[in-house]
Amino acid sequence: MALLELKNLHVALEDGTEIVKGVDLSVDSDQVHAVMGPNGSGKSTLAYALMGHPAYVITEGQILFDGEDVTELAADERAQRGLFLAFQYPHAIPGVTVTSFLRSALNAIRKAQNDGEDDPVKIPEFRKDMLAAMDKLKVPHELARRYVNDGFSGGEKKRVEILQMAMLKPRVAVLDETDSGLDIDALKIVASGVKELVGPEMGAVLITHYQRILNYVTPDFVHVFVDGRIVEEGGPELAQRLEAEGYEAFGVNERRNGSNS
Ligand SMILES: Nc1ncnc2c1ncn2[C@@H]1O[C@H](COP(=O)(O)OP(=O)(O)O)[C@@H](O)[C@H]1O
Ligand SMILES: [Mg+2]
Numbered sequence: 001m002a003l004l005e006l007k008n009l010h011v012a013l014e015d016g017t018e019i020v021k022g023v024d025l026s027v028d029s030d031q032v033h034a035v036m037g038p039n040g041s042g043k044s045t046l047a048y049a050l051m052g053h054p055a056y057v058i059t060e061g062q063i064l065f066d067g068e069d070v071t072e073l074a075a076d077e078r079a080q081r082g083l084f085l086a087f088q089y090p091h092a093i094p095g096v097t098v099t100s101f102l103r104s105a106l107n108a109i110r111k112a113q114n115d116g117e118d119d120p121v122k123i124p125e126f127r128k129d130m131l132a133a134m135d136k137l138k139v140p141h142e143l144a145r146r147y148v149n150d151g152f153s154g155g156e157k158k159r160v161e162i163l164q165m166a167m168l169k170p171r172v173a174v175l176d177e178t179d180s181g182l183d184i185d186a187l188k189i190v191a192s193g194v195k196e197l198v199g200p201e202m203g204a205v206l207i208t209h210y211q212r213i214l215n216y217v218t219p220d221f222v223h224v225f226v227d228g229r230i231v232e233e234g235g236p237e238l239a240q241r242l243e244a245e246g247y248e249a250f251g252v253n254e255r256r257n258g259s260n261s
Contacts, residue, residue: 001067002026003203004083004172008061011042011049018059019045021228027172031203032194034214034239037225038247043207046225047176051085052078066171080112084170086161093148098160101148102130102167109168133166137193155185162193169201176207184212191216211243226250 004027011020019042027033037043049056050063052075063071070078093101103126110119121129134141139159149157165173175190182190194217198204206213214236222238223230224247231250232238241249 002028005064010060011045012057012059019228027203029203030200032198032219033205033221034219035207035223035225038252041225042228044176047174051075080109082171084173086175092150094150096148099144139163154183158186158189172203174205187213188216211239214239224250
């Protein structure tokens with residue numbers, strides 16, 4: 001059994017509208033999966049449901065993590081088991097530095113893993129780990145002293161996101177990419193972070209509309225996601241086919257709104 005298994009997963013909005021209509025997906029460590037689909041196909045809904053966002057209701061099917069049924073678990077309980085979701089639109093947190101944000105996030109997970117007892121990381125140890133992660137991911141040290149996402153460029157936001165991923169050491173990371181607006185710099189940061197961190201300890205699911213990011217990180221598995229379902233699966237060549245033929249080849253009549261760059 002894979003580390004993360006989705007079995008016939010159905011997800012509805014609070015008003016009952018079904019968005020995800022039966023998804024099967026298996027993700028192991030040392031694997032990069034790309035879930036690619038057009039706008040509005042339900043990619044973000046799938047990501048939120050995976051992480052336990054309360055606005056997305058799992059109406060049928062199961063999520064298994066390391067053999068455990070986590071379908072009913074809250075977001076923090078999933079996070080402490082090692083699921084990580086990079087937010088599509090991270091918010092600014094004025095007054096909170098990147099360092100203290102990362103330390104709080106880490107301490108929250110440590111507390112949960114320690115049966116709810118505080119177990120804060122020692123500051124020198126934390127600093128050492130953070131600086132090592134920054135060096136590994138080529139994040140400038142000065143970013144640590146800045147306020148989270150306050151006036152950050154797209155690339156800086158992504159750097160913090162990837163740094164958070166490195167510090168929390170999830171076992172499966174889910175990255176839901178914006179459907180447009182990520183500049184090449186930001187794409188490269190995400191891609192190289194994923195390449196750096198995926199290995200025997202971690203697998204990743206890259207959720208994306210465009211195949212651009214896949215020019216910088218080659219997925220092991222590609223899943224084409226249309227109208228709440230996986231309609232085709234393959235290796236990296238499937239992303240190339242999508243690039244060449246578009247989603248039309250998969251029966252999608254996408255209305256172009258000029259953002260396909
Ligand atoms: N919180 C929400 N409230 C209302 N509608 C939503 C919500 N989340 C998603 N939807 C709807 O679900 C559909 C799928 O959206 P989404 O999962 O964001 O697709 P994608 O990420 O593939 O673009 C869209 O029709 C969207 O409007
Ligand atoms: Mg989305």
